[in-house]
Amino acid sequence: MADHDHEPVPLAQQLRSRGLRLTTQRQRVLEAVGALEHGTPEQIGTWLAEQAGPDGAAPDTSTVYRNLELLERLGLVWHTHLGKGAPVYHAAQHPHLHVVCAVCGRIDSVDPAVMDGVAERLAADLGYSLDVGHVALSGTCRDCRAAGSES
Amino acid sequence: MADHDHEPVPLAQQLRSRGLRLTTQRQRVLEAVGALEHGTPEQIGTWLAEQAGPDGAAPDTSTVYRNLELLERLGLVWHTHLGKGAPVYHAAQHPHLHVVCAVCGRIDSVDPAVMDGVAERLAADLGYSLDVGHVALSGTCRDCRAAGSES
DNA sequence: CTCGTTGCAAAGGATTTGCACAAGT
């Protein structure tokens, strides 16, 4: 279904250099994060189960969590909290900022550069080093605004 | 302990106009949100218990949750997700934006105006109406940056 | 008196943890 070379394999490198092991589950989880642009741990687990087919075994939920955490420490994936109890993970390769519609839940990606001004200001005013990758903005999308004003 | 006039009583108004009732618990929860600048439902519950003293009864956890939700619908309080599983509530009267330190968890308040530029840009580019009140930015605070670079 | 509200306890969903076994190196 998928070609196995999605990753330029920095994964193996990263792992070896830390005495960690390259397992099938690790590769699959990373693959899933890349495939689902914005996936919650649960969605990732589901995707893996689907990919595995009726017979193949998918990584256990706890393994998914453990590996997402690991991959994040390795800098290969990132997560953002978009709202209540639903962190979404995305590959670190395409940095982007999330904007979530508070009404329909739709997620849009935005160029992180829109936050440059804010980052500078926070650095100057508070000494904060802003982590743009973890920022989730919330608002109402065009469609929902239109729908809302109809009623 | 407290003067009972913290609120210009828009609460009673809001409630009556919707056929809802003004209860002691409701007033206390609103009071707690105002007192704790950034309180999680749990912290609010704790604060209420402390205020009540050893004998007085504090509102039940479920009541706290129910009323926070209600107060939010009434537009009297707002909540933000600062990270995993801990939404914080704050009075709608002092609009501010939260910046959380990813390392120490410290919360700083920032003038929402820093986001004006971003809001305009999102409106123009995506038709989004940005909800500045729900935005939580994440980064590393001055102290943690200093501590981090020491090691 | 009537219906919104509360308290309590149990149900739920999401994530984490302990442990023995399986698997990378």
Add this chain to the structure above:
DNA sequence: ACTTGTGCAAATCCTTTGCAACGAG
């Protein structure tokens, strides 16, 4: 072989829900 990683199940954490009793209007 040695040690890390995995699966499974139990444990947590946070939040929600059902229901009988309570209290505001």
